[in-house]
Amino acid sequence: MPKQNNDHLLYVTNRPDIVMVQGNGTYLWDQNGDKYLDFIGGWAVTCLGHCPPSLVDAITKQANLLINASPAFYNRPMLDLADLLIDISCFDRAFFASSGAEANEGAIKLARKFGAVEKNGAYEIITTVNSFHGRTLATMSASGKEHWKNLFEPKVPGFLHAPFNDIVAIRKLISAKTCAIMIELIQGEGGVNVADHEYVQDLRRLCDENNLILIVDEIQTGLGRTGKMFAYEDYKIEPDIMTLAKGLGGGFPVSALLAKEKLNIFSAGDQGGTYTGQPLAMAAALSVINTIIKDNILDNVQQQSEYIQEKLQDLAEKYSLTNIRGKGLLLGFDLATPVAGKVAENCLSLKLIINAPQPSSIRLMPPLTVCKKEVDEMLFILEKTLKGNLENEC
Numbered sequence: 288m289p290k291q292n293n294d295h296l297l298y299v300t301n302r303p304d305i306v307m308v309q310g311n312g313t314y315l316w317d318q319n320g321d322k323y324l325d326f327i328g329g330w331a332v333t334c335l336g337h338c339p340p341s342l343v344d345a346i347t348k349q350a351n352l353l354i355n356a357s358p359a360f361y362n363r364p365m366l367d368l369a370d371l372l373i374d375i376s377c378f379d380r381a382f383f384a385s386s387g388a389e390a391n392e393g394a395i396k397l398a399r400k401f402g403a404v405e406k407n408g409a410y411e412i413i414t415t416v417n418s419f420h421g422r423t424l425a426t427m428s429a430s431g432k433e434h435w436k437n438l439f440e441p442k443v444p445g446f447l448h449a450p451f452n453d454i455v456a457i458r459k460l461i462s463a464k465t466c467a468i469m470i471e472l473i474q475g476e477g478g479v480n481v482a483d484h485e486y487v488q489d490l491r492r493l494c495d496e497n498n499l500i501l502i503v504d505e506i507q508t509g510l511g512r513t514g515k516m517f518a519y520e521d522y523k524i525e526p527d528i529m530t531l532a533k534g535l536g537g538g539f540p541v542s543a544l545l546a547k548e549k550l551n552i553f554s555a556g557d558q559g560g561t562y563t564g565q566p567l568a569m570a571a572a573l574s575v576i577n578t579i580i581k582d583n584i585l586d587n588v589q590q591q592s593e594y595i596q597e598k599l600q601d602l603a604e605k606y607s608l609t610n611i612r613g614k615g616l617l618l619g620f621d622l623a624t625p626v627a628g629k630v631a632e633n634c635l636s637l638k639l640i641i642n643a644p645q646p647s648s649i650r651l652m653p654p655l656t657v658c659k660k661e662v663d664e665m666l667f668i669l670e671k672t673l674k675g676n677l678e679n680e681c
């Protein structure tokens with residue numbers, strides 16, 4: 288495996304030789320002044336585009352007022368954000384952290400606390416094959432990535448993995464030791480795999496029948512990404528716990544764990560963190576959510592989603608694209624051969640940033656503010672790349 292030619296950064300991944308210096312809306316600029324069309328949206332993070340004025344303004348105002356009050360006190364934006372999230376969701380309580388993995392760690396701990404208090408010490412959590420829940424040791428253990436199976440052994444015990452969209456497999460794994468089921472409603476890193484409506488309804492029912500906690504990891508799907516504020520709304524169910532991150536801060540690191548009142552069961556000291564409720568992060572999230580609501584961003588998500596899918600259908604016949612899938616602006620499709628990495632690389636050389644989460648699949652997750660003109664630009668470069676790829680194959 289070729290290692291990046293950088294002497295001082297710890298090697299963790301392959302990166303192209305590009306240094307990003309500036310962002311605006313759906314575009315990024317590198318150190319040479321080259322302009323890129325960003326259809327990974329800072330990894331499903333910059334939901335309002337790069338450096339939206341509303342967010343810059345909110346962070347600046349808060350920075351001038353109070354950057355850090357310490358986790359030992361309430362602060363104003365912390366209280367306001369909790370109120371707002373509870374107001375727009377089915378949950379009753381919020382806990383804040385900085386990253387998605389941290390929010391999921393909190394969810395895992397809360398589910399285990401529930402098992403300890405209510406279920407005789409039950410601690411097992413059922414998750415799904417191909418799921419992604421983060422890179423801490425516990426969230427890697429929870430994740431169903433084949434490639435991670437033998438990494439960093441011994442793993443945190445107590446995680447069982449069932450194939451996605453397979454309710455029978457889940458049912459088989461439930462025992463007296465089970466305290467929770469944890470799923471993504473759309474597996475993002477797993478390749479944009481959408482949970483079936485009936486599957487999620489059955490999961491809710493299974494959890495009710497067996498007194499289990501249903502955790503939905505909406506770190507990628509939350510905050511309008513799927514066309515609803517939260518993806519669970521589409522399934523007409525109420526989870527017991529939801530985790531949010533990525534889009535929540537629009538680029539500022541912040542995450543949230545939301546829970547039903549019956550899970551307000553941590554004892555003092557069970558959970559916390561130096562940066563829980565950090566005022567800058569809270570102000571960023573408040574601004575993001577308020578802007579999504581005020582600017583009717585969800586309408587744009589729906590419109591652009593339909594347009595992209597329609598246009599991808601047109602390309603599908605010509606270039607053997609299959610399985611166009613996803614919701615809102617979390618979309619994926621398959622190529623006929625495992626050349627997705629190469630296609631993404633070729634797009635990048637034409638200044639379009641897209642993602643290949645799996646060897647044969649492409650994922651699009653542009654800012655929720657993306658416009659038709661930018662979609663057309665993306666489609667133009669994508670088609671050019673697919674055409675070139677096809678000619679190379681012949």
Ligand SMILES: *Cc1c(COP(=O)(O)O)cnc(C)c1O
Pocket residue numbers: 385386387388389391419420421422471475476504505506507532533
């Ligand atoms: C990105 C992601 C995470 C991890 O979030 P980090 O902020 O990278 O820790 C967890 N779950 C899902 C579904 C994600 O997409």
